[in-house]
Amino acid sequence: MAIAACGQSANNDTPQLRAAQACEAEAKTRIGEKAYQLDIAALAASAKAVEDVWEMRASIVIAPGLRDEVKQTLECKVRVQQGKPNEVTYINFIF
Numbered sequence: 001m002a003i004a005a006c007g008q009s010a011n012n013d014t015p016q017l018r019a020a021q022a023c024e025a026e027a028k029t030r031i032g033e034k035a036y037q038l039d040i041a042a043l044a045a046s047a048k049a050v051e052d053v054w055e056m057r058a059s060i061v062i063a064p065g066l067r068d069e070v071k072q073t074l075e076c077k078v079r080v081q082q083g084k085p086n087e088v089t090y091i092n093f094i095f
Contacts, residue, residue, distance in 0.1 A: 015080060019054035020044035022086040023076035027060065030091065037061040038074065053089065054078045060093070070095075 020043040027038065043058035060074040077090040 014044065016044040016047040016054060016056075017041075019047055019078040019080060019086055020056060022078045022088050023056060023074065023091065026076070026088040026091050027074055027093075030093075031062060034063050035066075037064045043074070043076075052079055052081060054080060 017040070020040050023043060024038055024040055027036070038060045039058055043056050046058055047054045047056040049055075055077050057073055057075045060072050062070045062072065073094040075090070075092040075094060076088060079087040079089050081087070
């Protein structure tokens with residue numbers, strides 16, 4: 001399985017990046033064994049805070065370069081609470 005993600009280094013850790021990483025982890029779980037490309041920096045850059053939830057979206061390519069390649073938009077919401085792990089409350093793949 002090949003997974004490609006473009007992103008920032010660990011020393012650029014921000015709440016938006018941590019939320020984007022939670023979204024990527026959930027997307028990876030839903031995609032399964034398929035390869036994908038997701039620009040995590042773009043996902044983090046799209047993040048908008050609404051109370052204790054970060055809402056974000058970015059392009060994702062599933063099975064890049066293969067005959068069954070699919071380009072979609074990943075839409076995600078992550079709840080951030082002090083002292084608790086980030087919680088993905090919503091994830092959607094838009095064709």
